Amino acid sequence: MKKKRLLSILTISAMVCFMAFAGIAFSAETLILASTTSTDNTGLFGLIHPDFTKKTGIRVYVIAVGTGKALEIARNGDADVVMVHARKLEDKFIADGYGVNRRDVMYNDFVIVGPKDDPAGIKGMKSPTEAFKKIAESNVVFVSRGDNSGTNVKELTIWGLSGVNPKGQKWYMETGRGMADTLIMMNDIEKAYTLCDRATYNSFTADGKIDFPVMVEGDPILFNPYGVIAVNPKTYPHVNYDGAMKYIKWITSKEVQKMIGNFKDSNGNDLFVPDAK
């Protein structure tokens, strides 16, 4: 008797759970956004997406991975819209017929960060390529994300311009992980340099998770623009193109651009500069 009652409780709760989840899944229209760890980890999406849902009734589901992976997911038709920060990869994505209607959303910049005592002596240098050369010569560890992310693509571009090939060198450490992860790892490596986007750097420093000074900043090559692209409905007819276009229109609207501009870390620093044209 007791067993039978337990079993019926189990069945009923299973049915309730199932219905609850079915309800959640099918009640609202959804939009799948493939984006980067640098936008998600700062909490930007958590801040602005409720506004989109309020205005359109569409729930945005964010898949936060490196730029390369986000674009790959979109190339497979598994996302409706992407927001990433690697212009070269974005242009190829569109040229290959997977994306349409790219708009600028916001920008910040990259910074080279490293240990307080600066063993490679690059603090204050103006040229990132020269700084990279000096890091290579000094044999101090350089941590790369090595994951085809926007940050990784920028980092490899700078290496290319510096004339140094870091791959396979003993001091070149590829983590294959997100920006947050990589920065946290650097806490445990004695002395290391890395390239980081300003938003993650600011918010993590403000939260006391890391404590590395900025070594090099300001050069135009460190400019970091973010773009939003809808997945091409001609290539993948099943995507929520309508929702994607609504999202693009919304995120480039004056109101949301202002929200992005007002988003600061706990030290009051700007994280992203709105840039929709």
Added chain:
Amino acid sequence: MDYILNGLKHAIVLIFSFDREVFEIVGLSLYCSSIATLLSSVCGVPSGYIIGTKSFRGKGALVTLFNTLMALPTVVVGLFCYSFLSHRGPLGFIHLLFTPWAIIIGEVILAYPIVTSISISVTQGIDPKIRETSLTLGASPFQSVRSVLFEGRIGYLAAVVAGFGRVVAEVGAAMMLGGNIKGLTRTIPTAIALETSKGEFAFGLALGIILLSLSFAVNIFLYRLRGRGGK
């Protein structure tokens, strides 16, 4: 070291604050793992019984195959299923990717070999006289199978529990097939992976403690089900 103490403190705060996000994560983990365990057990225990009792050519190879599949890397299963469920893949039209059911499919593939493998061993360990005696006493084939299953119920339950343990704690498949989407496909292990990658170690540990408590509770429930009739 203070991570652990902070983690414990954080866990208690999380549980009693009825934080909505934590409830979503825990609920989803339970939902996916329970259904996956149920499905893989419904298939796995009978598979184990059939393979354990029948003799056929290639039986040894099949048993070895199941034993090998017990050690399937979770991320490999994730990748494999992703290639099928992706919109570029053959089953893309079902639109299962990045939903809880994609996670469940991956977890069934992970749990099924474990439940089957252990069930095979359990079946082979049961005294064959049980089946012979019941048939002699006039039982139908169905009733004799039931007697054998009842006889080995403790072992079969262990198979189910092992399957559950495997899927409730895995990250690879859930991450690839679910996408770790907040509010939709974030399970406890994928949430832990995310929080620790952001440096939120105490939160990660807190979630881990909740996961262990959950597993503990489920196991107590399952063992209550089997009743006090133990050997």
